[in-house]
Amino acid sequence: MKVLLINGSPHPKGCTWRALLEVEKTLHMEEIETEWLHIGLDAIRGCMGCGMCRKNKLGKCIFGEDAVNVAIAKMESCDGLIVGSPVHYASAAGGITSFLDRMFYSSGGFPYKPGAAVASCRRGGSIAALDQLNKYFTISNMPLVPSAYWNIVFGNTPQEVEQDKEGMMVMRTLGRNMAWMLKSFEAGRQTGLTTPLPEKKVRTNFIRKLESDQKDFAPYFTSYNKVDKRFQEED
Numbered sequence: 001m002k003v004l005l006i007n008g009s010p011h012p013k014g015c016t017w018r019a020l021l022e023v024e025k026t027l028h029m030e031e032i033e034t035e036w037l038h039i040g041l042d043a044i045r046g047c048m049g050c051g052m053c054r055k056n057k058l059g060k061c062i063f064g065e066d067a068v069n070v071a072i073a074k075m076e077s078c079d080g081l082i083v084g085s086p087v088h089y090a091s092a093a094g095g096i097t098s099f100l101d102r103m104f105y106s107s108g109g110f111p112y113k114p115g116a117a118v119a120s121c122r123r124g125g126s127i128a129a130l131d132q133l134n135k136y137f138t139i140s141n142m143p144l145v146p147s148a149y150w151n152i153v154f155g156n157t158p159q160e161v162e163q164d165k166e167g168m169m170v171m172r173t174l175g176r177n178m179a180w181m182l183k184s185f186e187a188g189r190q191t192g193l194t195t196p197l198p199e200k201k202v203r204t205n206f207i208r209k210l211e212s213d214q215k216d217f218a219p220y221f222t223s224y225n226k227v228d229k230r231f232q233e234e235d
């Protein structure tokens, strides 16, 4: 069994890498293989929303100049995914955000393969970044791998990250839990357990009514929260 580790930092051997390394060491102790992918320093195009990937059922992005399609291809032979990002302005870094938008949108995600995110910050914003990254998994039927705290580390250098003893413990626990989930899923498969059948997709959008229609719907209000006095006096 194998886990893909994506380092979404511009620094190939920075803080995010150090956090992921701790996860990797534990995965290896649990006899889980790993594969690395650093998103690189070249520009990563954001999703244009052209829809060509879905319209033509490509399973990958039409733009192939960066590693997005490499990551999608790697996931075919990987059983789990861990994505690391530094915190940039209290969010995941721009590069990895563009990367994941295209990776998940064009492939449709990696259902029933467990996933986890890791965020590395100097001081603050890691919870928001982590929440943002977790969304890619939870919209794609990917079970989230837990740890003993949220998957965050603190530091401005890899050495500082090592000094974050609790962060390191959280990373090791994450690795162990990923291994446990992968082995549990495999044990389930051996007994004939299959993944749930998907329901037919239902997609709804917010319904925007015309202002003229809104009068019937809410006669007390003319617009927004302004009370229509005529109705108020009748009461």
Ligand SMILES: Cc1cc2nc3c(=O)[nH]c(=O)nc-3n(C[C@H](O)[C@H](O)[C@H](O)COP(=O)(O)O)c2cc1C
Residues within 6 Å of the ligand: 009, 010, 011, 013, 014, 015, 016, 017, 085, 086, 087, 088, 089, 090, 091, 120, 121, 122, 123, 124, 125, 154, 155, 156, 157
């Ligand atoms: C553009 C930019 C924005 C940053 N914003 C934050 C931030 O909002 N909060 C924070 O704690 N650290 C912030 N940092 C610091 C990095 O998140 C922190 O040093 C991180 O551990 C670096 O990881 P890396 O070595 O893997 O790139 C920022 C760094 C950069 C370059």
